[in-house]
Amino acid sequence: MIELTPVHKVGLGVLGLLLISSAGTALLMKAKPGSDFSELSSRIRAWWVMAGVFFGAIFAGRIASLVLLALMSFWALKEYLTLLKTRRADHRALVWAFLSIPIQYYWAGSLWYGMFIIFIPVYMSLWLPMRLVLAGEAKGFLASAAEIQWGVMAFVFGLSHLGYLIGMPAVGSLNANGQSLLLFLVFITEMSDVFQFVWGKTLGKHKIIPTVSPNKTWEGLVGGITSVGICGVFLRFLTPFSAVESFIVAASIAIVGFFGGATMSAIKRDFGVKDFGSIIPGHGGMLDRVDSLCYAAPVFFHYVYYVHY
Amino acid sequence: MLQAIFFSLFVRPFLTFFVGLRIAGAENLPKTDPFVMIANHTSHLDALTLLSLFPLSRLRNVRPCAAADYFESTKMVSWVSHTFLNILGIRRTNITRETHPVFLMKACLSRGESLILFPEGTRGSGEEISSFKTGIAHLIEEAPGIQILPVFLKNLNRSLPKGEFIPIPVFCDVRIGAPMTVQGSRQKIVRSLEEAVKALAEG
Numbered sequence: 001m002i003e004l005t006p007v008h009k010v011g012l013g014v015l016g017l018l019l020i021s022s023a024g025t026a027l028l029m030k031a032k033p034g035s036d037f038s039e040l041s042s043r044i045r046a047w048w049v050m051a052g053v054f055f056g057a058i059f060a061g062r063i064a065s066l067v068l069l070a071l072m073s074f075w076a077l078k079e080y081l082t083l084l085k086t087r088r089a090d091h092r093a094l095v096w097a098f099l100s101i102p103i104q105y106y107w108a109g110s111l112w113y114g115m116f117i118i119f120i121p122v123y124m125s126l127w128l129p130m131r132l133v134l135a136g137e138a139k140g141f142l143a144s145a146a147e148i149q150w151g152v153m154a155f156v157f158g159l160s161h162l163g164y165l166i167g168m169p170a171v172g173s174l175n176a177n178g179q180s181l182l183l184f185l186v187f188i189t190e191m192s193d194v195f196q197f198v199w200g201k202t203l204g205k206h207k208i209i210p211t212v213s214p215n216k217t218w219e220g221l222v223g224g225i226t227s228v229g230i231c232g233v234f235l236r237f238l239t240p241f242s243a244v245e246s247f248i249v250a251a252s253i254a255i256v257g258f259f260g261g262a263t264m265s266a267i268k269r270d271f272g273v274k275d276f277g278s279i280i281p282g283h284g285g286m287l288d289r290v291d292s293l294c295y296a297a298p299v300f301f302h303y304v305y306y307v308h309y
Numbered sequence: 310m311l312q313a314i315f316f317s318l319f320v321r322p323f324l325t326f327f328v329g330l331r332i333a334g335a336e337n338l339p340k341t342d343p344f345v346m347i348a349n350h351t352s353h354l355d356a357l358t359l360l361s362l363f364p365l366s367r368l369r370n371v372r373p374c375a376a377a378d379y380f381e382s383t384k385m386v387s388w389v390s391h392t393f394l395n396i397l398g399i400r401r402t403n404i405t406r407e408t409h410p411v412f413l414m415k416a417c418l419s420r421g422e423s424l425i426l427f428p429e430g431t432r433g434s435g436e437e438i439s440s441f442k443t444g445i446a447h448l449i450e451e452a453p454g455i456q457i458l459p460v461f462l463k464n465l466n467r468s469l470p471k472g473e474f475i476p477i478p479v480f481c482d483v484r485i486g487a488p489m490t491v492q493g494s495r496q497k498i499v500r501s502l503e504e505a506v507k508a509l510a511e512g
Contacts, residue, residue, distance in 0.1 A: 074478070077478075078478040078479060079480070081478070082464070082479050088434065088470055091470055091473050091477065092473075095477055098477060098478060
């Protein structure tokens with residue numbers, strides 16, 4: 001009998017979920033031939049691809065996972081930068097902003113905690129404005145400095161926590177390690193998006209912030225928090241958490257992920273676009289998919305790091 | 310051969326994955342040569358981008374017109390420009406009858422080679438399209454009925470602006486308009502070509 005690791009179990013679970021979703025969509029299409037399910041089915045197809053790439057990278061090893069995560073940061077930062085009204089004088093600072101990706105993922109991959117945690121919040125936040133100053137253009141300086149630093153914080157620093165997490169060792173004598181914790185975080189974050197969407201579509205009435213994100217409702221949020229809380233309890237074999245703790249952590253991921261999604265919605269509203277890009281059919285850009293993770297990853301990471309390591 | 314290798318190994322992966330080209334109107338690309346492609350000019354990436362729109366087999370048949378004092382300034386630079394970009398060198402000074410730009414361009418067209426022209430004459434800041442030089446109108450007078458393909462390039466100046474040498478990743482738009490033929494006075498030709506590129510900029 002082959003011993004399944006927690007990662008294998010979740011992989012099989014995700015495979016099952018995808019099969020059920022695809023079969024369910026096919027049945028819906030048969031039952032209601034008149035209706036249009038193309039968005040739903042393209043979304044599910046995209047989930048197949050995303051899950052395939054994600055698990056492919058996990059099974060290929062830590063370096064492959066780090067490369068995939070760094071590419072996610074790269075793509076997200078590129079989508080964000082495209083929307084900014086950057087000035088000619090920002091060019092060199094922007095080169096540095098992108099250069100920070102391999103450097104930050106190197107700290108994350110080598111588990112150099114001190115550098116990992118201060119490189120962007122301290123050194124890049126000091127250097128990027130200085131580089132802008134060296135370009136010699138004062139007009140619009142503060143807006144550029146703020147926009148570039150914010151992007152690097154959210155999409156490089158925020159997402160790189162996934163990269164550090166994946167290299168973390170086993171917790172005590174448990175099965176849980178960085179890899180399984182990463183799976184817990186990503187699975188709960190993505191499921192929370194799905195549940196908030198589904199609950200919002202079916203029961204949603206009271207909008208939370210109608211001027212920013214008209215699709216986000218209290219019913220969706222509460223439904224999402226409760227649903228992933230329960231998921232968290234079932235998935236606690238991936239973590240060192242107790243049952244109650246799993247529920248609370250998973251629910252917190254849903255709340256923080258909601259903040260991430262709402263923040264990115266505000267940015268899209270500000271720029272007057274619907275999606276950040278078109279790399280993921282049915283979902284939009286990379287940023288439309290990882291918005292919640294940008295917020296959930298650092299919060300989850302620091303909880304685990306301080307309480308369980 | 311070297312150009313095809315350069316484009317398939319470096320230029321296309323770079324433009325697709327690093328920069329991220331978003332192409333609109335690819336169906337407007339003529340299937341046959343010759344034609345004259347005109348575009349706004351803001352970056353050294355412009356010619357590479359426009360050339361990358363064509364299949365490798367057609368690369369040698371599409372020639373970007375480039376200033377000889379820059380792209381043929383030394384033997385080394387000239388070799389690179391001709392090998393990898395297949396440029397048609399355009400002199401801006403010391404012009405004789407044999408090196409007259411319009412004469413050279415017309416010779417290309419009659420050999421069945423297509424041209425890429427940046428009628429603004431030089432790279433701009435990207436904020437607005439400058440008025441076109443009249444050279445394009447001379448060429449059209451010499452080759453009446455030639456197909457003109459207007460193209461608008463957006464954001465390439467943000468990826469690699471004038472005076473910079475490290476490109477940054479930012480999605481760039483290539484908008485290809487429908488092929489057109491123009492006639493009339495030189496002023497009228499220049500104006501209608503400017504309008505065609507500006508219309509793509511707004512759409």
